[in-house]
Amino acid sequence: MLTEKILFYVFAAILIFAASMVVTVRHSVRAALFLVLAFFTAAGLWLMLHAEFLAIVLVLVYVGAVMVLFLFVVMSVDLDQGRLREGFGRHMPVGLLVAGVVIAEMVSILSIDQLAIVAPESATVAVNNVEAVGQLLYRQYIYPVEIASVILLVGIIAAISMTLRGRRQSRYIAPAEQLAANKRDRLRVVDLREPASTDSSAESKGDDN
Amino acid sequence: MDSLIEIFLGMWQWLPVAAQTVLVILAQIIAITIPLMLGVAYFTYAERRVIGSMQVRIGPNRVGYFGLLQPIADGVKLFFKEIVVPVKANPLLFYLAPVLTIAPALAAWAVVPFQPGWVVADINLGLLYVLAITSMGVYGVIIAGWASNSRYAFLGAMRSAAQIISYEIAMGFALISVLVAAGSINLTDIVMAQQGSAAHWFVLPLLPIFVVYFISAVAETNRAPFDVAEGESEIVAGFHVEYSGMTFAVFFLAEYANMILICTLTSLLFLGGWLSPFEGIPGLEALFSWVPGIVWLFTKILMMGFMYLWFRATFPRYRYDQIMRLGWKVFIPITIVWLVLVAAAVVAELPWWFD
């Protein structure tokens, strides 16, 4: 029991430290690495609650895949820290004010008896952990799970439609576009007997109305 | 002699329970790590000899009989070399990277069974644990590439990250097929599900998955022909170009430890692990029943290890876009289709693997 307590406090301390470093550290790569640490320690805490499946999936998905891609992007992009921090001082008073008001409101609403914090119970599943999660997901929550898979499909379609630019190797011409070309679109007949300037100024005036 | 054992046992019982647990775990760790490190050392020796024969040359044969002490000599040499930290490198991350590479390669062994009961931690989620732990190995590579403050290293790290992520998906799907077929994520149970005869091994019903898994595993370990992350002809040595001495040696150890791990997993998942290949054959089964299972397992590991070396000597390096195409457009569809087939076979209780 004592070792568990010690372990909990060690993990919790690391987690809080890592999480606060994520938002305070200046360099984005280091922030991402601290986030990895935070995920990892969170997985450790879950492990202590006997939620092995969740813990391992957290490591597998977030630490093993998501954060790697994230790091990939963060490392490739050269973020200009100075420009990001522009106007920080100017906006700080307002930000602090808003934060203060929000904290005051939260504190006034969430008094201790409101929250009634109880220690989370560790999973007491007779069957093994995966089976318990699977039973829940694929029976009781099958409908949300299916919707979530649709969301992922939409995400794939959206990402591809935003980034796929087709093959750029061939410099072809589109005959349909050429045939659709119209004399009116290409040629403007200017009447030289009248000064053209009055015409255009009238047009721009019209736009303003 | 007996009295010595008695004194020892007495001291053991005198220890508090917590200390006993810690000591047992430590002993188990040592029992796995030391043979593993020896295995790694002689794997490098085997690599040089095998590739040497394939290329019709001799390979190391000077240090000790048949060059058998060569890996020890290499180790000693690397141990005494200076570790150079590049200017403007991030020293903390620079030293952390090799550690982050070797730690998962060793930690994954915790759930690997060598024989029924011969396992440090027989957890339910064995396979998932291995997958999760090995997926963290990529951090060592990325951090090494980034912390080195070198273009070559950085390019290698980026290539490696993209490659490992891509092949991890195919590998994950392949493993899902295995666990659907076995009906368990526990590694011992998966081996036990293949009991019966050599024809019951998953390599037969899951042949495409076996191929995809092993090729993905080669890509995951950044070995030839997928070694673009090191790619000495293009980016010198990739992510570990700035590492020297012991730091380099650690990367080297991790790479080979990972290879052995992959070979072990392949043997466990597809080749029946410690099960005898003569099981179910009337005369031979009895004839070879005296052979302990661990010997069969080691034989299978050695065979898979030889494949690694064979690949390296045979195939030219893939081009980078081809690697990506192979991973995303070939392997992932194959594994998904086969997963559906396997699931259908399990539901239909198709004999004789799934009944």
Add this chain to the structure above:
Amino acid sequence: MEFSTQELIPVLPEITLLVMASVVLLVDLFAPGKERVGTYTTSMLALALTALVSVYSYQGEQLVFAGHHQSDGLSLVLKLAMVIAVAVVFLYGRGYLAVRGLLNGEFFTLSLFGLLGMMIIASAGSLLSLYLGLETLSLSLYALVGFDRRSVASSEAAIKYFILGALASGVLLYGISILYGVTGTIQTAAMQMEIQAVLTSAGQYQMLLGLGVVFVVVGAAFKLGAAPFHMWLPDIYEGSPTAVTNYLGTASKLAAIALVLRLFADVLQPLIHQWQPMLMLLAVASLAVGNIIAIAQTNFKRMLAYSAISHMGFVLLGVLVGTGAGYSASLFYMITYAITGLAAFGLIMLLSRLGFEAENLVDFKGLAQRSPLMGLVVLLVMFSMAGVPPTVGFFAKLAVIDAVIEQGFAWIAVVAVLFSVIGAFYYLRVVKLVFFDGVEDPSPLVSSWDERFVLVLNGLFVLVLGLFPGKLLEICNQVFTGL
């Protein structure tokens, strides 16, 4: 809990749409071409099938999939309205996008998946499926808004929409998680009962429920586009391709009312004393902001955006009453607004041609002389939006105000009418431009016959519904008679 195939029947509309959307995805892959005939036909087929299945698979009120899916009158009416709205969006949008070389298959597939999200919201039996449906819809919308990659405005709109939308989703989810934490259940019916139980027991969690309600209200208001959470709306209306604006301004509004009704009429009904004042504030602010800022707009799409904000104010008025009459008035209002909005955005698309967007108010000058029929449509649409009697907009506003007065909020009714009068100014200004100003741009109007036909039909529908609103009103009332 054993699964029976009977449970699939109420979900058939969603399943049909999902399957057909995937078919459209494949058809588009193998049948390309600038006009996208195959994709377009399949999409329309998908919508028709979905509508048919929705009607014929309906078996009265049912809760399936452990209560995550709920089919009732509200879901049926909304689903049909959404399907029809999306069909009209496709009809108007196809020619418009094809001329600009923007007619990708993704327009159809993403719209269909968005529609799936809307339908999931409409028949959400738990806050979990509600949120997931909302995310399906939002993700499709982000991509749709930004799918004109050559246009900087479009990309900017997509980024803005994505960031604000994600924030709003987060806020909503936070609220939902607080409610879940207090009640310990995620299904709407059970949650409503738990909330009641918390309220009756000398509650220590009442304040916490209040906090949850605040977040839910803010998130819903964001999605609805009600002031003061409306900042994203004008830029996104203006920036996205008009076909997408049409989708955004009509079909997704139906999803928004579904979201609001499912949240407030189903789950949070017992907490009405907490959210009523908040919605009141939102409604009045929306009416004021929408109607007053719209006057200053020269861009027709921006003007419609502010007009949408003010209409959301009206919809919220109906909701905040908290009675069946109020909810059905809101539902009626939103459906008729969607019909009117379809015609309004359809007009922009039909008046545009390659290299020219008829999105400025001046572009409508003298339209009646160029095409009397189109002029008539503008007249009907603007009258309906302003709430002038023979059109349906009048009855929608009347129903809402009626419900509001019935519950004794006379001052709100007065405010609503006042702002409607202010709003009438900018709607009637468009009518003035169309009928009483000289033609500035004499170029002929090019559009295909089916688009013109549907537009005129759409415009006339606004009038016909105004003359005979009884049937639709009755349907909307029936939906909430249970309450």
